[in-house]
Amino acid sequence: MSTVRVSAGRMPNAGAAALGVWYALVVVFLFAPIAVSIVYSFNLGTLGKQTALFTGWTTEWYANAWNNQSLRRTVQTSVVVSFWAALISVVIGTALGFALVRHPNARVRGALSGLTYFLLIVPETVTGVSLLLFYAVTGIRLSLWTLVAGITPLAISVTALIVRAGVLTLDRRLEEASADLGGSRLQTLRFVVLPHLAPAVAAGALMAYVFSFDNLVVSAFLTTPTVNTLPVYLYGSLQYGPSPAVYAAATIVFGFTIVLLAIAGLLYRVVRRRGAGASPSRPG
Amino acid sequence: MSAVLINDPAGDPRIAGRAFIGRAAQARLGDNLFAGIPALWLFVFFITPLAFTVVFSFGHSTFGGIALGFTFDNYRQALSGFYLTSFLRTIQFAVTGSALCILVAFPAAYFIARHAGRWRGVLLVVVLIPYFTSFLIRVMSWQILLQRRGPLEGILNFTHIYSGPLDLLDTQTAVFIGIVYAYLPIAIVPLYVVLARIPPALIEASRDLGASRWRTLVHLVLPLARPGIATAVLLTAVPMLGELVVPTLLGGDKGVLIGRAIASQYIQSENYALGSAMAVLVLIAVAVIVGALARLTRSFAEVSA
Numbered sequence: 001m002s003t004v005r006v007s008a009g010r011m012p013n014a015g016a017a018a019l020g021v022w023y024a025l026v027v028v029f030l031f032a033p034i035a036v037s038i039v040y041s042f043n044l045g046t047l048g049k050q051t052a053l054f055t056g057w058t059t060e061w062y063a064n065a066w067n068n069q070s071l072r073r074t075v076q077t078s079v080v081v082s083f084w085a086a087l088i089s090v091v092i093g094t095a096l097g098f099a100l101v102r103h104p105n106a107r108v109r110g111a112l113s114g115l116t117y118f119l120l121i122v123p124e125t126v127t128g129v130s131l132l133l134f135y136a137v138t139g140i141r142l143s144l145w146t147l148v149a150g151i152t153p154l155a156i157s158v159t160a161l162i163v164r165a166g167v168l169t170l171d172r173r174l175e176e177a178s179a180d181l182g183g184s185r186l187q188t189l190r191f192v193v194l195p196h197l198a199p200a201v202a203a204g205a206l207m208a209y210v211f212s213f214d215n216l217v218v219s220a221f222l223t224t225p226t227v228n229t230l231p232v233y234l235y236g237s238l239q240y241g242p243s244p245a246v247y248a249a250a251t252i253v254f255g256f257t258i259v260l261l262a263i264a265g266l267l268y269r270v271v272r273r274r275g276a277g278a279s280p281s282r283p284g
Numbered sequence: 285m286s287a288v289l290i291n292d293p294a295g296d297p298r299i300a301g302r303a304f305i306g307r308a309a310q311a312r313l314g315d316n317l318f319a320g321i322p323a324l325w326l327f328v329f330f331i332t333p334l335a336f337t338v339v340f341s342f343g344h345s346t347f348g349g350i351a352l353g354f355t356f357d358n359y360r361q362a363l364s365g366f367y368l369t370s371f372l373r374t375i376q377f378a379v380t381g382s383a384l385c386i387l388v389a390f391p392a393a394y395f396i397a398r399h400a401g402r403w404r405g406v407l408l409v410v411v412l413i414p415y416f417t418s419f420l421i422r423v424m425s426w427q428i429l430l431q432r433r434g435p436l437e438g439i440l441n442f443t444h445i446y447s448g449p450l451d452l453l454d455t456q457t458a459v460f461i462g463i464v465y466a467y468l469p470i471a472i473v474p475l476y477v478v479l480a481r482i483p484p485a486l487i488e489a490s491r492d493l494g495a496s497r498w499r500t501l502v503h504l505v506l507p508l509a510r511p512g513i514a515t516a517v518l519l520t521a522v523p524m525l526g527e528l529v530v531p532t533l534l535g536g537d538k539g540v541l542i543g544r545a546i547a548s549q550y551i552q553s554e555n556y557a558l559g560s561a562m563a564v565l566v567l568i569a570v571a572v573i574v575g576a577l578a579r580l581t582r583s584f585a586e587v588s589a
Contacts, residue, residue, distance in 0.1 A: 015497065019395035023407065026392040030414045030468065033425030036435060040428055052431030088325075096322035103319050104312075112319060115326060121518065121570055122334070123526020125543040126563045129550045133340060133560065134333035137350065153330040156322065185310045207416075214418045217528055221550070231420050238424055238533060250421040257417050265409070 034254065041247035049241045061248040071249055074233040077144070081219075081229060082212035084148045085155055089208040092152070093159025094201050098193075100160060101167040119157035127153070128221035135222075147222045147229075151215045158211055159204035166200025166271050199270040206264035210257055334567075341560035350556040358561035367545060367562065374525060374542040375569060381463040382521035385471045386513060388464060393475035394505075398484075408476060415469035423533050426462050427453060430534070454536030462530040467520040474519065478512030479505070514577040522570050542566060 044056035065071055096112060103109050131150045135142055170193065178188040194201075216231040223232045230253065237246050341358055344351045361367065396407045414422060429436050430452040437450035452458045482505065490500040506513075528543040542562060549559030 016395075016399045019391050019399060022391040023395040026388065026468065026472075027410060029465065030411060033422045033429060033465070034414060034417065036428050037421055037425040040425075050428070052428050052434035092322045092325050095318040099315065099319040099322065103315050108319050112323065115323065119326070119330065121522050121574060123523055123543070123566055123570065125526035125528050125546055126334070126337070126566055127330070129546055129559055129563055130333035130337040131329075132550055133350075133556055134336045136556070137336060137340070149329045153326055156326065160322070185314045189314070210416060214420070216420050217526075220528075221547075231418070234424070235420055235529070238427070242424070246424075250418065250424070254417055254421060258413075261413070261416050 037247050037254070038251050041244060041251040043244050043247075045244045048243055050244045050247060061244040062252075064243070065245040065248040065252070068245060070228075071230075071233065071245070074228050074230045075249075077227055078213055078230040081144060081148055081151070081227075082209050082215075084144075085151050085212035086205055086209035088148065089152050089155035089159050089212070090201060090205040093156040093204055093208065094163050094197070096156060096160040097163025097200075097204070098167055098197075100164045116157050116160055119153050124154070124217035128218040131218065132221045142222055142224050142227070144227050147219060147227055150222050151212050151218050154215070154218070155208035155211050159201075159208045162204040162207060162268070162271075163197060163200050166197045169271065170196050199267040203264045203267040203271065206260050206267070210260055210264070213253075214257075337560045337563050340557055341564045343557050343560075345555045345557040358557045359565075361558055362561045362565055367542075367558075370540050370545050371542050371562070371565060373539060374566075377459075377463075377527075377541060378521045378524035378573075381460060381467070381524045382471075382517050384460060384464050385467050385520045386475070386516050389468055389471035389475055389516065393472045394479055396472075397476050397479035397482075404480070408473070411472050412469050419466060420529065423462055423466060423530055426458070426465065426534055430458050430461070453534065454538065456535065456539060459531050459535040459539075462534040463524060463527065466530060467523070470519045471516040474512040474515035475509065476512075478509045482508050511581045514581045518574065518577055521573055525566050525569055525573075 040050065040054070041061060042057050042059060043050065043054050044058045045051055046053075046055060096116065100109060100112050100116065103112070128150075131146075135146055140146060174192050174196075175188055178192045183191070214231060215229075216235060219229050219232050220235065223229060230249070234242075234246055234250065237243070339352070340350055342354050342356070344353045344355065344357075362371070392411065396404055400407045428434055430450070431437075432449050432451065432453070434450070436452070440446040440450065441448070452461075486504060487500060490504050491497070495503070526543045527541060528547060531539070531541050532544060542565070546559050546562045546566070549555045549562065
C-alpha cells in the first residue's frame with residue numbers, strides 16, 4: 001500500500017497527465033483517417049470525383065458502389081480468394097503452431113520458428129515480385145489459385161502464432177493422461193487438443209481472412225484482368241481521382257472488418273482466460 | 285495418478301512395451317506430419333520463389349524474358365546512379381521512419397503500461413484496432429486530410445495554429461506522416477510489453493535515491509526497454525524497406541523508393557534480372573538490420589519474445 005502512496009506523491013499528476021494527453025493525441029491521429037473515410041463516403045464531391053472540400057451530404061455513392069459491376073466483381077473475387085486463403089492457412093497454420101511448441105526435436109522446432117519469423121520479416125514487395133517471377137519462369141498461368149497460394153504464407157504465420165499461444169496454455173499432462181488411458185494419437189487430438197484449441201483456431205481463421213482480404217502488395221503483382229481483388233481495384237482507382245463510391249465501398253469493408261475483429265477478439269479472450277484459469281490449478 | 289498405475293509398464297513388460305512402441309511410432313508420424321506439411325507448403329510457395337529471385341539476380345535479361353547465367357552486371361547496375369540513390373534513400377527513409385515511429389509510440393506505450401491501471405487492456409486494444417483495418421483505406425484517407433482545402437488545413441486555419449493554404453500532399457513530410465501513421469500500432473505493442481514488465485518498485489527506488497525523472501528514464505527505463513525497442517525497430521523498419529503504397533499515394537512522383545523501383549522493373553520494364561538484384565539487395569538490408577538488432581539484444585530469442 002505504501003508504494004502506491006509514494007508513487008502517487010512522487011509522480012505529480014503533471015507527468016501522468018502529459019503522457020495521457022500524448023496517448024489521446026495518438027488515438028486521435030490513428031482514428032482521424034478512418035473517420036474521414038466514413039464522412040467523405042457521404043460527400044457529394046465535384047463532377048463525380050472525390051474532393052478534399054466537403055460539398056454536401058448524399059447517400060447516392062452507396063447506391064453507386066452497389067450498382068458498380070466491376071466493383072462488385074472485385075468484391076466477389078476478394079471474398080472467394082480470402083475464403084480459400086483463410087481455409088488453407090488455418091489448416092496449415094494450426095499444424096505449424098502446434099509443431100512450434102510440441103515437436104519433440106528441438107532442432108525442428110528451431111527451424112520452424114525461424115521459418116515463421118522469416119515469413120514475417122521478408123518485405124511483401126519482395127515476396128510479390130518473387131512469386132511473379134516464379135510463376136512466369138515455371139510457366140504456371142496466373143489464376144485465382146496462384147493468387148490464393150501466394151497470399152497464404154503471411155496468413156499462415158499469423159495463424160501459427162495465434163495457435164502457438166493457445167498450445168502454450170494447454171497442459172501437456174492432459175495429452176499424456178489421454179494417452180495413458182489408451183487414447184490413440186488421433187483420439188487425443190480430436191477429443192483433448194482440438195476442443196481446447198478451438199477458440200485459438202477460430203481466431204486464427206478470422207485473422208487470416210482479414211489479412212488476406214486486405215492484402216494489397218502481393219495481390220497487386222498476381223492479379224489479372226479477370227482475377228482482380230478489391231484492394232487492387234481501389235488502389236488502381238486512386239491513381240486518377242477516385243469517386244466517392246470508392247470511399248463508400250471502403251466504409252462497408254471497414255464495418256465488416258470491425259465485426260470480424262470483434263469476433264476474433266472475443267475468441268482470443270477465451271484462449272487467454274483458459275490459460276489464466278489453468279495456471280492456478282497447476283500444482284507447484 | 286490411477287491411470288499411471290493401471291498402465292504401469294512394470295505390470296506386463298511385453299504388452300506395455302509393444303503398446304509403447306506402437307504409440308511412439310504413431311506419435312512420430314503425427315509430429316512429422318504437423319511439421320512437414322507446413323514446411324512443404326511454405327517451401328513451394330515461399331522459399332522456392334525467393335530462391336528463384338536470388339538465382340535470376342545473377343542472370344541476364346533478354347527481351348521481355350530472362351536467361352540463366354552468372355554475372356554481377358545486375359548488381360553493378362542496381363548499385364549505381366538512380367537505383368543507388370533510391371536504395372540509399374530507402375534505407376534512410378526506413379531508419380528515420382522507424383525512429384519517428386518509436387518516438388511517438390514510446391510515451392503512449394509508457395502511459396498504457398504505467399498509468400492506465402485496469403484499463404490497460406482496453407487502451408492497448410484501442411490503438412491496435414486501426415492496424416487491423418484496411419491499410420489501403422487508412423492511407424488513402426490521408427490524401428483527403430492533407431489536401432489543399434482539406435480538413436487538416438481547415439482545422440489549422442480555424443485554430444490559428446497555421447494560416448494559409450497547406451501544401452503537404454506529395455511532399456516528403458506527407459510520406460513520413462503516412463508511414464508513422466501506418467506502423468505506429470505495431471510499434472506500441474512491443475514497447476508496452478517491456479515497459480509493463482519493469483517492476484514499479486525499481487522506478488520508485490531510482491527516484492528515492494535522488495535520480496531525476498530524466499536520469500531514471502535514460503539509465504533505468506531505456507536500458508530495460510531495449511529488447512522492446514529492438515522488436516519495434518524490427519517490426520517497423522523492415523517493412524518500410526519494401527514500402528510501396530505510402531510513398532506512391534502520399535509522395536507523388538518525388539523521391540522514388542526502392543520498392544517502387546523494383547515493382548516498375550517487373551511490371552513496366554520487364555527487366556526481371558535487374559529487379560531481382562534489387563530485391564536481393566533489400567533482403568540483404570533486412571538481414572543487416574535483423575543481425576544488428578540481434579546483437580543489440582544479445583540473443584534473437586529476446587527480439588522475438
